[in-house]
Amino acid sequence: MGKPADNSGSVETIAAQATPPGLGGVGIIRVSGPRTRVIAQALLGRLPPPRHAVFSEFRDARQAAIDQGVALFFPAPRSFTGEDVLELHGHGGPAVMNLLLQRVLEAGARLARPGEFSERAFLNGKLDLAQAEAVADLIAAASDGAARAALRSLQGVFSQRVHALVETLTALRTHIEAAIDFPEEEIDFLADADLQTRCRRLIDDIASLQRDARHGRLLHDGLTVVLAGPPNAGKSSLLNALAQQESAIVSPTPGTTRDVLREQIVIDGIPLHVLDTAGLRDSHDDVEREGVRRARAAAQQADHVLIVVDDSAPHDAEVQALLGQLPAGIARTLVRNKIDKTGRPPGTIGATAGLAVSALTGAGLDALRARLKDCAGFAPSETGNFSARRRHLEAIERARAHIDKGLGQLTSRQGELVAEELRHAQQALGEITGEFSPDDLLDRIFSSFCIGK
Ligand SMILES: Nc1nc2c(ncn2[C@@H]2O[C@H](COP(=O)(O)OP(=O)(O)OP(=O)(O)O)[C@@H](O)[C@H]2O)c(=O)[nH]1
Numbered sequence: 001m002g003k004p005a006d007n008s009g010s011v012e013t014i015a016a017q018a019t020p021p022g023l024g025g026v027g028i029i030r031v032s033g034p035r036t037r038v039i040a041q042a043l044l045g046r047l048p049p050p051r052h053a054v055f056s057e058f059r060d061a062r063q064a065a066i067d068q069g070v071a072l073f074f075p076a077p078r079s080f081t082g083e084d085v086l087e088l089h090g091h092g093g094p095a096v097m098n099l100l101l102q103r104v105l106e107a108g109a110r111l112a113r114p115g116e117f118s119e120r121a122f123l124n125g126k127l128d129l130a131q132a133e134a135v136a137d138l139i140a141a142a143s144d145g146a147a148r149a150a151l152r153s154l155q156g157v158f159s160q161r162v163h164a165l166v167e168t169l170t171a172l173r174t175h176i177e178a179a180i181d182f183p184e185e186e187i188d189f190l191a192d193a194d195l196q197t198r199c200r201r202l203i204d205d206i207a208s209l210q211r212d213a214r215h216g217r218l219l220h221d222g223l224t225v226v227l228a229g230p231p232n233a234g235k236s237s238l239l240n241a242l243a244q245q246e247s248a249i250v251s252p253t254p255g256t257t258r259d260v261l262r263e264q265i266v267i268d269g270i271p272l273h274v275l276d277t278a279g280l281r282d283s284h285d286d287v288e289r290e291g292v293r294r295a296r297a298a299a300q301q302a303d304h305v306l307i308v309v310d311d312s313a314p315h316d317a318e319v320q321a322l323l324g325q326l327p328a329g330i331a332r333t334l335v336r337n338k339i340d341k342t343g344r345p346p347g348t349i350g351a352t353a354g355l356a357v358s359a360l361t362g363a364g365l366d367a368l369r370a371r372l373k374d375c376a377g378f379a380p381s382e383t384g385n386f387s388a389r390r391r392h393l394e395a396i397e398r399a400r401a402h403i404d405k406g407l408g409q410l411t412s413r414q415g416e417l418v419a420e421e422l423r424h425a426q427q428a429l430g431e432i433t434g435e436f437s438p439d440d441l442l443d444r445i446f447s448s449f450c451i452g453k
């Protein structure tokens with residue numbers, strides 16, 4: 001964690017337009033840092049009382065009015081950044097906003113870098129890292145669900161879950177470390193039934209956090225769906241049918257698609273990235289071989305793989321091979337296409353949970369859309385979601401791997417190794433909230449924000 005920025009004389013005062021550029025009824029310039037009061041004096045002729053809207057002229061260096069509007073002063077530490085903050089609400093035109101910003105810079109501020117306000121809020125302990133990211137995610141949210149989830153993360157729902165898990169981990173570690181300090185009792189300690197119960201709870205808790213975070217990430221990023229399967233099965237036709245446009249080339253020649261093609265589709269407000277790939281087969285053609293390699297790589301990265309087969313042709317060997325290569329965590333659905341040829345009824349097929357469709361006639365596509373939506377775990381009435389990012393998921397995955405490894409060592413009574421793994425798990429979780437954060441991580445996160453955030 002960084003030190004409070006306002007304790008150091010070297011902290012610069014930053015300013016930026018907080019509202020989007022362009023024309024608007026109101027435009028806001030935000031200022032934060034130790035020179036905020038001086039700047040307020042210079043432009044307004046006085047310091048507004050804390051947290052009270054004051055109508056005022058905003059004046060240039062020669063005391064001529066640039067604009068008039070509302071000024072708001074938030075003294076440290078009760079502000080978004082934790083520093084002195086001034087907001088000038090003027091008229092939202094590019095020329096007037098530019099004049100006002102130039103005047104603030106001339107009075108002692110410098111232009112803020114992208115995300116710098118949020119970064120200061122984080123460094124001053126106003127928000128943790130996951131919450132700061134939620135600010136950006138709330139602003140960028142493309143759907144109602146994503147916005148609601150981001151707000152819940154901003155309010156700390158995600159962070160609290162992480163903290164609770166870190167607390168459980170700490171308690172467990174303390175217990176195990178105590179056992180290590182008394183080696184003659186270690187065996188008994190580690191065999192303790194209570195300890196076993198706590199370990200199981202820890203595993204359950206991290207699994208549930210991982211599930212919810214995955215869901216939160218999907219709300220934010222959308223679901224990546226990969227169409228894979230043997231050549232000529234109708235993958236490209238399905239992409240076109242789902243996207244409702246002729247994006248991919250369709251032809252009766254097997255091996256038509258070589259590059260990975262990507263289309264964004266929206267189902268009930270949920271963004272899906274659908275990827276069409278080359279048909280999987282052994283080929284002597286270099287280009288096609290590269291296409292097949294890319295197809296396999298895309299399937300490995302998917303949230304959901306649609307294994308598309310031609311219902312009128314044998315396909316078991318290819319399907320088994322593809323299934324064998326998919327990592328366990330990736331959802332998959334067998335899609336039997338071309339049922340217009342076989343006469344199979346559209347929709348869900350018995351207990352095998354496959355789906356029967358025809359890209360040609362559109363039969364069964366509604367069921368396919370519904371399946372994709374269900375698999376994403378989206379329920380319109382759900383209220384418990386929080387937003388999460390890929391970075392958070394990776395941290396949770398790492399933590400889970402350490403926990404699994406550590407608890408595995410518990411059975412062989414290796415207390416020190418267990419404690420070490422739990423410490424790593426704790427550190428991985430700490431990266432989510434920013435308790436442990438490599439410097440470059442902060443740069444990477446905040447530089448992706450917009451200026452003025
Ligand atoms: N009858 C019927 N033909 C289909 C259907 N879907 C695709 N086809 C035909 O099957 C052939 C192959 O379709 P594509 O969509 O190119 O198949 P693909 O899986 O992308 O093939 P590759 O890119 O070569 O791997 C084309 O002639 C399509 O018109 C369907 O539902 N019914």
Ligand SMILES: [Mg+2]
Pocket residue numbers: 235236237248249250256257276277278279
């Ligand atoms: Mg194709």
